[in-house]
Amino acid sequence: MKILPCLFILSVFFSNAEAQNKSFNIVDFGAKAGLQFSNSKAIQQTINVAAKAGGRVFFPSGQFVTGPIEMKSNVTLYLSEGAELLGSTNRLDYGKNDAKALISAKAQHNIAITGKGTINGRGAEVVKNLLLCLHQGLLEDETWRIKRPSENNRPRLIAFSNCEDITVKNVTLKNSAGWVQDFVNCNRLNIDRVTVESTAYWNNDGIDIVNSKNVNITNCNIDAADDGICLKSEGSPGICENVSVSNCTIRSSASGFKLGTGSYGGFKNIKVRNITVYNTYRSAIALEAVDGGFIDNVDIEGVTAKYTGNAIFIRLGHRNKTSQYSSIKNVRIAKVKADIPDAKPDAGYPLEGPLPKVPPHNLLPASITGIPGHLVEDIVLEDIEITYGGGASEKTANIPVDQLDNVVENEAGYPEFTMFGELPAWGFYIRHAKGISFKNIKLNYKTTDFRPAVIFDDVTSINLDNLQVEKGENPHQVILKKTEKVSIKNIKLPLNDKESVKVLQ
CATH class of the missing domain: 2.160.20.10 (Single-stranded right-handed beta-helix, Pectin lyase-like)
Structure with a gap:
């Protein structure tokens, strides 16, 4: 790719x-x-x-x-x-x-808007x-x-x-009743060294970029009661294009950096470098195309996620009522280190993320999911280390590996990492995809988990190079179901026997 x-x-x-x-x-x-x-x-x-x-x-x-x-x-x-x-x-x-x-x-x-003063809504x-x-x-x-x-x-x-030709620089933005910053159909936008402290009410997105292009967001510190930095494609629809985010720190009662949920047009040429996401309820990185739009050419490198609900969530869905389907392709995510606790990571903040309206489930893995006939394509994941809290129990929920079809599709559901309820893997879950590359991926958990580490279901063109699973109680740590063109080398699994990689039809 x-x-x-x-x-x-x-x-x-x-x-x-x-x-x-x-x-x-x-x-x-x-x-x-x-x-x-x-x-x-x-x-x-x-x-x-x-x-x-x-x-x-x-x-x-x-x-x-x-x-x-x-x-x-x-x-x-x-x-x-x-x-x-x-x-x-x-x-x-x-x-x-x-x-x-x-x-x-x-x-x-x-x-x-500049200076070292404060705007308090x-x-x-x-x-x-x-x-x-x-x-x-x-x-x-x-x-x-x-x-x-x-x-x-x-x-x-x-x-x-x-x-x-817009600049927002050095100011502190506090306590909005709604979105803190909303830029729609704008061109040449520079946001630098802005502090956002906005947990006064719901829907307090720190920065929203809608249908805008040539955007540079740097050196910002964001604490928001909704998504930290969120790109959207809504309205008439346009696209978000040529957007760069770097050297930002984010805490969120939703997701840290997100493309979507609004995704009627698309997102192209998006670059993220060196961000820290902490005490965040949902995903550190969320890429979502569910309204008929596209995601193409996203390059993310250097993500530290501390005490965050989910590391990586990539979702192609079909929420719109038209015959136009979304697409996701050409995504690279590299140099990620994430700590996913077995606890509510935003507990104690003024406004916490809402408890999911799904049946009880175990700690959820990172996921890349399309829908039948519409595949997420060409995703490169490299130099990634995720440590989970563990603590999974079959008494809470269990989808055995011979019943993977029981994972709900939820094609029109609101895209978030809890949308499937229980998932049958603890590290990564990939379904309906093509061209997935894992390079230098390390997965671990702290206590216990009975599930396999990684599941590929309806995936073609898989390249696993130096996948390390540090712990594992399940005899099958990598599950391949309905997969083709699979390359595996330098793989390190807890049991290191032939059954650790299980192929299902």
Whole structure:
């Protein structure tokens, strides 16, 4: 398999408002520090004046409350150290239908948010006020009585659409009522050294990149009550293309780095380097195409996952109602070291991931799964070490190796690593795939597990080179069912006898 090189996205591409010299202090336009003042008009006026001249909107040290504000071309919001921009806690300030984001921009260019200050959406207080408005009949929402207020009713912190040449740098982003950063149909986006601390409410994705291209995300530290960094393809659909992520640390009540769930268009030329995922409920790496879109040319290298629910989850499904099927091909994941505990890895955080609505199951393996007739293709896994907590018991659940057809397909299910319920392997489970390469893979567990380490079911063109399984109680550690073109060399299994690799028809 040939992985095409991803395009490098360099900050030199950006000639944004950060480089402009003219500065406009919001205090000079009537803004006042203090929780009792609302500064929406003063801040917006400052932005409008700065847009005409091209320059910087300066926030001095202090707390400044505002409702929604709109960015304009050739403007930088600069929050000095000690400056805190606080979102209004009155939900009605964000409009009645489809809550406006605290900071928005539409079809603008050369815009930036920089400085060492903080933007705090005060999401918990906003949602509390939203619930009051819903009880009083001042707002409407279809889901709030059943689950929670919908995402459209909860203001995001930053929402830019159809914009070009964007920089978000050095700032701290806190406590959004919805997605923290949402970039839709944007081009040339640079996010660098941003800290996200957003566990105030559900659906607090740290960074969402939707149908955007030429994106560079570097040196960020993210703690989110939903996915950490998530690429989506939604709406009209477009694709996410030429996206680079590097040197980021992520904690999440969902997944660390994810492509999907929204996958109507596709994802192409995605590069990830040197990320750490910790205390994260779902997967460190999740690649999901379930709505008819594609994933092509993904190169991930250097992942440390500590106390995370799952290491690698790759899923091709068919959730959309049309005849268009998704595809996943040309993926390389290398230099991964993961620790998967026999415990809930995000326990104790303000908002934990929800317990799965599936029957009791044992600790789940990494997985690569397509659906019958639609295969995940050309996946290279190399230099990967995963240590599981173990603790599996046949009394909890058991799918014997002669009953592998009992694993549910769940073609239209929401893609997450628990979607199949119990799985019959503890290390890797691969089904409906073609062109799978394992090179220098080491699997281990700490206590006990009665299942085989690795299962291939309906897979062709398998290359196993230096697979090491450190422990194993099952006499069959590698199961090959309905497989063709299998190459095995330098394999190290606990029993090292002929039965350790079992072939099923």
